[in-house]
Amino acid sequence: MENQKHKIVFITSYPPRECGIATFSKDLTSALNRLYGATFDIVVCALENGSVVRDYSNVVQYQLDVNDPDDIGRIAKQLNEDANVAGVCLQHEFGLFSGKYGKSLLDLLDELMKPLVTTFHTVLPNPDSELKTVVKQIVERSVKTVVMTSNARQLLVDHYLSDEDKIE
Numbered sequence: 088m089e090n091q092k093h094k095i096v097f098i099t100s101y102p103p104r105e106c107g108i109a110t111f112s113k114d115l116t117s118a119l120n121r122l123y124g125a126t127f128d129i130v131v132c133a134l135e136n137g138s139v140v141r142d143y144s145n146v147v148q149y150q151l152d153v154n155d156p157d158d159i160g161r162i163a164k165q166l167n168e169d170a171n172v173a174g175v176c177l178q179h180e181f182g183l184f185s186g187k188y189g190k191s192l193l194d195l196l197d198e199l200m201k202p203l204v205t206t207f208h209t210v211l212p213n214p215d216s217e218l219k220t221v222v223k224q225i226v227e228r229s230v231k232t233v234v235m236t237s238n239a240r241q242l243l244v245d246h247y248l249s250d251e252d253k254i255e
Contacts (some may be wrong), residue, residue: 091171094128095119096149096201099178101133103141108180108208116146127173132162134183153184153191163198174202179225180209188221196228205229210239214246222247231255 099112112131119129132149133141143150149165152158166172177192184192196203205225211218226232226249233255234240243249 092127093173094130094169094171095174095176096130096132096166096172097176097178098132098151098195099134099176100180100183101131101143101147103143104133104135108178108183111208112178120146128171132166136185151195156191156194159191159195160198163195167198167200172201174204175199177203177205177225177229179205179207181211188218190217190221193221193224196225199228203229204231204233206233207239207243208235210234210242210247212242212246219247223249226250226253229253 097112097116100106100109102109102113116129116131123129129146130148131143131146132151133143133147135141135150135152136154137152149162151162166175179189179192181189183189207222207225210222214222222243226243226247230253232243232249232253234243240251240254243254244251
């Protein structure tokens with residue numbers, strides 16, 4: 088059997104779902120596939136909430152119902168057991184995961200054993216203790232955290248007490 092290429096899995100909303108993060112993720116994964124497709128595969132784990140059936144392109148190799156704890160465990164197990172998965176890139180936005188502040192995401196990250204890079208599309212100022220805990224745990228479980236602005240970076244450091252060396 089021929090060895091397959093390593094793959095990077097993006098956990099994100101994805102078209103045809105109508106969402107700004109979905110559009111961003113499609114553009115990002117398309118660009119990465121053009122640049123690095125000969126080296127590794129860029130694939131998607133599309134986030135769903137319920138039994139919506141979408142007609143995804145073949146880049147979507149996994150689907151995760153964020154409202155189903157069993158599905159969260161199933162996806163973590165699939166990613167962990169797939170030797171070709173070299174890493175996971177999470178596109179984070181509040182509201183994509185269930186629970187207050189998307190707290191169900193922590194269940195996935197607790198089980199995920201692959202290197203994780205998280206992109207925060209929003210960093211909220213003046214967090215209450217629950218928001219601070221959720222965001223800090225996401226940053227702590229990530230090998231790197233990407234933010235869109237220097238202000239967001241400073242919020243993670245000052246308000247969430249995150250390790251600034253992990254933030255790009």
